[in-house]
Amino acid sequence: MAELHGTTDDRNEGDASRGVDRTLSAVLASGALGHSERRAKLLRYLVARETSGEGDKIKAYAIALDVFGRDETFDPNSDSIVRVEVGRLRDGLRIFYGECTDPDLWTIDIPKGTYRPTLTPPRVEPVSPPQPAHLNRWALIILPILVVLPLLYYAMRPAPAPEPTAPYPVLRIAVMPFEAAGDHPNLEKVAFGLYTELSLDLSAYPWIAVVSPLDPNEIGADYALKSQLLWQGDNLQTNSQLISLPEERLVWSKSYSIPTTVEHIQDTQLQITSGIATSLGSENSISPDLIVARNARNSKPNLEGFLCFISTYRYAVEPTRTEHLRLRNCLEDAVDAFPEFGEAWAALGVLYMDEVRFGRNPRPGHDSWAEARAAIDKSLELAPLRNAPLMAGVVLSVQAPVQDLERARQLGRKLMELFPRHPPTLALIGSLISEFDGRWPEGHDLVQQAIALENAPPSGFFITPAFFAALQEDDAAALAATAPLTTRTSETELLLKYLAAARNGKTEMMAEQRVLLAQKDLSSDADLVEFVKNRRFHEELEASLTSQLEAAFLVKADE
Template identity: 25%
Template sequence: MTDIPPRCWNESEQAAVREQLERILRSTSFQQSRRRSRFLEYIIDETLAGRGDRLKGYTIACEVFDRPGTFDANIDPVVRVEAGRVRDRLREYYDGAGQGDPIRVELPKGTYTPSIEFRRTEAPPNAAEPQNADGQAHAAGAEAHAERVSGRFARAKRSPVALSAFAVFFLLIAAAGWWAVRSSAPKPVAGEAGGPADIASVPAMAVLPFTNLSGDPKEDYFSDGLTEDIQTELARSRDLRVIARNSTFQFKGQPVDVQKIGRDLKVRYVLQGSARRVGDNVRITTQLIDAKTGSHVWAEKYDREMADLLVVQDEVVNQIVGKVAGSYGAIESSEAKSALRKSPEQIQSYDLVLRAREIVQWNWTPEIFQTARNFLNKAVALDPENSRARRELAWIAVMGWVFRLDEKPVPADEIARQAAKAVELDPADARARMIAASAYFFTKQLDRFGAEAAQALDLAPYDAEIMSTLGCMISAAGDHDRGVALAEKANRINPDASIGWYNSTVYTALYLAGNYRRALEIAKQGIQDMFYVYLEIIPIYGQLGMKPDAADAWRRMQRLYPGATLQSFADWWRLWNINDDEVGRLMDGVHKSGIFEPDARTGP
C-alpha cells in the first residue's frame, strides 16, 4: 500500500480521498451518528489542508463539539471518547463493506491525525513513481484479499509473487473493472423497500435521545453517544427498520408523547432512556414502549463503575440491543404475540415466520418441529421470495437432523444447499449466515464454516443466540478459549437466547480441563428433556463416581433415543467435530459411569 505523506495532496488525490470519505459516511457504522461523522470529516479536511500534524484535542473539542474556550481535556473526555468510537467504526467498516475499497482510512492510537493509504497497485493519481538504481519504475505488487475467517479456521492465503510487467498490467485492468462493477452495483439496505427486509413486513422503531440526568450539559456527549451507538447497532438487524438520527434527535430535550411520536414517525416501537453519572459510577435506564398502545414492552437499568468509559458503553449497548432486537429479544416476542392474535384472514407470510420462531424457541420436539415447518411452508407459499421463511426452514432441517427431531432427516447435501440459498437471498442477514455456518459445520466443511461464522458474528455482534450457537461449535472443534468466551458473553447479553448452547459449551470445556464438579454444576443449570443432555452428563457422573445418577440419565436417554449403544456416544461427539483425543477422554467418563455394566443395563 502507498502511504501518502502529509501536506502533499494534489487535486486528484484530494478528490479520491473525499470520494472515499463519502463512502464511509454512507455506511451503517457512520450514518446514524452525526457526531462521529463530523469528527471524521473535520480531521480529514484538516489533513487534506496540510494541517493534519497540528490536530489537537482542544481544537477538535471547540470546532467539532462546540466546547467553550475554557475546555479542559482532563475534565471533559469527549474528544478521547469520540476518537475511540471513530477508530472502532473505521475498523468495523473495513472489516465489512469496505474490504475492497481503494483507499483505507485509519485513526492510529495516540494521535488525532488520520492515516490515509491508497490500496491500489499503481501509484496515486499524478504522483511520481519511485525509481530504482537504473532509473526504471518499480511495479507495485498486487495483494489479493484473503477471505476473512475467524479463530482456528483462519488460513493464510497470501504469498509474495514476482509478476512480470505484463501480468501487473493485466491485474490492474482486472482490478479496475472489478471496482467499477462493485461500486455501481446496487446494494440492498435493511428496511428499504425492495431490499431483503421490505418495509411493509418488518416493525419500525425510533431511538429517542437518551436524557442526561447528571445535571451537567458537558455530560451530553455520553448520553448522545449511547443513543447513537444503540441506533447504529440496531440498524444492523434485518428484521427491524430503525428511523435515522436526524429524525429522532429533533426530540432531544422535548416533552415526550410516545404515541404521537409513533404516529408522526410511523413506528411501532420507541426506545428511550437516560444516563446519570455520579462520581465514578453511572446508572443507565432504558425502556421499550409499544407506540400503538403506549404500554411498556421491556425495561432495564444498568449500574456500572466508570473505570473505562468505552468498555462500559460497549457492554451496555450490546446488552440493550441484544435484549431488544436479538433472537429471543423483546421485539421478536412482542411481534410473535401480535401474530398469534391475528385471524386467518389477517395472517401474512411474515406472521407465519414469527409463529414458527416462537414455538421452536422454548421446546424442541418432533411434533413442534413439524408444526413450525408447516407454518414456514405456508409462508413460502404466500411469498416465494420470503428469505426469512427459507432461512428458518434451513435451520429446522439442520437442527432436526443433528438432534434427531425428524423421522426422515433432510439429506446432508440438501441441508447445505438450503442454507446456502438462505444466504444468497439475503447476504447481510446474520442469522442466515449462522445457519449456513451450522450446515457447513455438521457436513464437515470447516473452512466454509469458519468464513460464514466470521460473517455472522461481524453482522450481529449483539445477538446472543448467534454468538452462543457458533461459540458452541467453535469450542467443539478445538478452540475452547474462544468458544467459551463467546458463549459467556452471549449469556451475559441474554441468558434466554443462549441457554443450552452456553451450558454445553462451558461444561464440556470444564470436563476436558478436569474440573468435573464445576462441569456438573453448569450442566444441571441447563437441564432440558433432550437425549443429548443426558448423553453429555453421563461422562461427568462417571468421573465423579456417581453411578446411580449416571444410570438414571441413561434410562432417560434411552426413552428419547431408543437403540442407543456405546458407539452412539462416540458418534455424537464426532458429529460435533471433536478430535479423537478428546473423544477418548469423554468416552473414559462413559466407561467409568458403569451404564454398560450388566447391572446397569437392566432397569425400569
C-alpha cells in the first residue's frame, strides 16, 4: 500500500489497507451520503487513487472523465459538477464523523482547495511504562481512592441517555417548482410561495435535505417531489408525487380538492409534508420520534393576508421598489386585521429594514429601525419556531444601528436546530457570522454547505465566498469568485464585481458595473463609500473594502 497523503503513520501496509477499507464500508453503510450511488462512486474513486499512490493525479478533469462520464471537452469553468459533488461529499463526511462513535476508524477528509483526500489513522493512546518497584507502596494507598471516587460519581450523576444504535440516513429530496395553471391573478407568486413553504416544512425534519435542482438525477438526489396546482375560482386542486431516483419508482402520491380558505390550504400543506415524512420514515427505518409533524402554524389570517405573506418569498428573490411598496401596504393591513399573524409581522419587519438598508420607499418622519424591531419582536413572540421570524431576528440583530451579536448567535443556533439542512438558512447564518461577526472559517463553511445542497444555487449564495476572496491577496481569485454573481440589481454583488475588476485592471468591466450601480442610486465615489459604511460590516471587512474602493477610484482616474 502506498504512503498515505497527509499522514505519518508507521503501521504495516496490510493493517492500514484493512483499516481504510473498513472505514470506507462504514461511511457508505451509514447513510450519511444519502442513497446517492454517484457520491459513493466518487468516494471509492478518491480513496482508491490515494491508496494506490496516485493521489497527485487527482484533478477535476480526471474526476469528471473517470467518475461522471464526461468526455474530453470537459471544462471545469463552465461545468461545475466536480466542484459541486465534492462539496456534497465533504458535507456527507462531516455528517458521518459528527455522529461516529467508533474510535478505530480512520479519518477521511477532503481539505478545502483540493480534491485529494487525506487518510489519517485512528489515534493510538501511548502505553505507560512500568512503574518502579518502590512506588508500589503508594499504590496501596491511592488505589482504594481511585476506585471509590468513580463509584461515588456514577452513583450521584443522572443516568446517561442511551446512544443511538446507528446514525439516521440523510435523504436528499429535490423539491420541484409547482406546475401551476388557473385564473388567479397572482398565480405565479402563489405557486412560488406554496412551493417555498413546502420546502421549508420538509427541511424541518433533520433527516431530510431539501434541494431545488433543475435535474434531480444530475445531482444524485434520492427522491424528487413533483406537484401540480390548479386554481380556478373558489376551488384549489393539488397533486403531489414523490418519486425515488434513479429508478423512478412512485413512493407516495396524493391529490386534494379543497376550498380556497387559509385553514384548508394550511391543513393540506401539513398533510403533504406529514404524508411524505411518514412514507419515507417507514421505508428508511427512521425513528418514530423523528417523523412527527414539526413547527406547525397557529395563525389563521384571511386568504388575502395569507397570499400577501407568501408573496414575500418571491420578493426575497426578486426585490423591486414596486413590490416592496405593495407588500408593505398589504402586510400592514394583514397585521392590523389579524394581530396574531406572527409570520406577517416578521415579513413586515424585513420590509421596514429594507427602507433603510436599501433605500426602498422610505417614509419621512418614521423611525424604520424602531418599527422593524417592534414588528420582529412581535413575530418572535407569536411564532418563535417559524423560519421567517427567526431569520428576520438574526438580520435585525446584526444590521440594526445597535448590533446585538449575542442575540444573533442565539437565534442562529435555534434556526440551525430547527432547519439544519435548509440551504437559505445555512447561507444566511453563514453570511452574517462571516461578514458581520468576522468568524470567517465557520461562516464560510456553512455557506459552502448551502451551495453543496443546491444544484443551481442562487447568486446571493456566492456573496460570502466573494467577500472572503476579496480579503485575500490573490487578485485573480478575487475576480473568479465574482463570476457566479449574476444579479444585476444587487448593490452588493455589483460592488464586489467592480472591486474585483479594478484589482485586475479590467477597466471596461469597471465602467459597466458603475453604470449598473448608478441605476441603484450609487453614482458617485462618495455614494459607494457611504454604502459600505452603512452596511456596518465587521471592521476588518469594512476597512478592506474602503481601501479597495480608494484604489479603484484611482484606476478610474487613470483611464
